[in-house]
Amino acid sequence: MEWTLYPIKDFPQFHETWNGLNQALSNSPLLDTAFVAPLLDYFTDGTELIAVYGAKEQPETIAIIHSRKNNIWETLQPSNAPLGMWLSRDKTLPANQLRSLIKKLPGKALSFSITQQDPLFITRPENTSCIESLDYIETAHIDFPDSFQEYWTSRSKNLRHNMKRQKNYLRKNDITPRLETWNTSNNMHQGVLDYAKIESSGWKGDIDSAVAEGDAQSEFYNAMLCNFCRTNEALILRYYYNEDLVASDLCLLRNKVLYILKTTYVETVKSTSPAHIMRFDYYQDTVDRGALNRVEFYGPLKEWHKKWTNDIRTMFHANIYRNQFINWARKISKLMR
The missing domain is CATH 3.40.630.30 (Gcn5-related N-acetyltransferase (GNAT))
Structure with missing residues (x-):
């Protein structure tokens, strides 16, 4: 099984596939094409890619990605989107699959980030030599x-x-x-x-x-x-x-x-x-x-949230590096700064 990359203009061809995978997982309206398609219409520049792992009609993973800078890639993350554009049947973010995506990306990609993920849908990965998990925000919900x-x-x-x-x-x-x-x-x-x-x-x-x-x-x-x-x-x-x-x-x-x-x-x-x-x-x-039954706020936790609910969870980013040396070099550079 391998990754295939498609231009973002092909996204209408993936509407049924995208929605089918979303419905099989979280069925979140925030990852429905009714939400995603307008995001692409108003907050993209045409250079984004659709990354598909497995068969085009029934993939294991599908994501919308773009190059941020200097061979650093990430899931599409407009400010109006609470969740990063990533759907996967495997909730555990398998390292081999992620590193194979980096090698498939144009140029000499150094890293790939899966942004703003909800631990209700994706299992937060443990830190390894090539994977780094970072807190994004605490967010609140109410279960009535x-x-x-x-x-x-x-x-x-x-x-x-x-x-x-x-x-x-x-x-x-x-x-x-x-x-x-x-x-x-x-x-x-x-x-x-x-x-x-x-x-x-x-x-x-x-x-x-x-x-x-x-x-x-x-x-x-x-x-x-x-x-x-x-x-x-x-x-x-x-x-x-x-x-x-x-x-x-x-x-x-x-x-x-x-x-x-x-x-x-x-x-x-x-x-x-x-x-x-x-x-x-x-x-x-x-x-x-x-x-x-439930209210989701999907924004940074505020004091007033705490008065209305005790239900809080931490959303996260996951950074995947091409190899452990890039991760070490990044950490050393950060310490020096």
């Missing part, structure tokens, strides 16, 4: 019991008191909160546009990292969410104080698991946290209806 009340009573008294205080504040100030859930293709564009307006008005806008109207990020989210509307898995949460939109989340919902991709709120709103109240209302309703 059968009732929201059971979950809520398990949280800290401080969190429960704070939510009650905020709800009381809204009532005393004649502010009527309202949650809307948008999940059809005819309102995805407006939902992303409204999201961009809020995010661009805050600190992310000040540092030019916000989703903005007409930019590649907004076009990606619109196209991607519209793709998932076809399977009823796209979801935009929108929260209002009276008639004012004050918070929004861009999400995917598959098999009763909510994936929160992006979140924003109006930063000028004081005395309450509209994004937290929005999620409280959504969780309470969907858990009690049996429509939600």
Whole structure:
């Protein structure tokens, strides 16, 4: 069995194969072609490759890769993708298979990195002379019991008191909160546009990292969410104080698991946290209806995550070197710097 490399323009030919392998493994919407194809449309330059290990129709591994610099290769990792573009039937990342990929790559490739991997799907490798495993981030998730009340009573008294205080504040100030859930293709564009307006008005806008109207990020989210509307898995949460939109989340919902991709709120709103109240209302309703079992945040762990859940895991990168001498030379160079 060996690796075969294809140009990225051939990816439409691999849609069925890619989705079949994803469904056999994690079935994550973040690795579905409905998510991956728009990533390729908006965040690639055409030099990327599709690496296939085994038969083209039923491979053991398939990945989207690119050369970063100086014969260093890695899985494709746009900033809008929580997971690296790697699918493998073998969860253990076999060293021989990985080193054979390095030898197959154009030029004299020195190393290959599998980026942003979830230990739920891929077993984190042990460090060896040619393989190095690195922490990426800690990330949180919530696993709900059968009732929201059971979950809520398990949280800290401080969190429960704070939510009650905020709800009381809204009532005393004649502010009527309202949650809307948008999940059809005819309102995805407006939902992303409204999201961009809020995010661009805050600190992310000040540092030019916000989703903005007409930019590649907004076009990606619109196209991607519209793709998932076809399977009823796209979801935009929108929260209002009276008639004012004050918070929004861009999400995917598959098999009763909510994936929160992006979140924003109006930063000028004081005395309450509209994004937290929005999620409280959504969780309470969907858990009690049996429509939600789990929430995945897939972002760096924050203090507020710890108040809502105790479930934390560490995502990782795996670096594979052509030989042990390259790994040693890299370590020595790092120590000298």
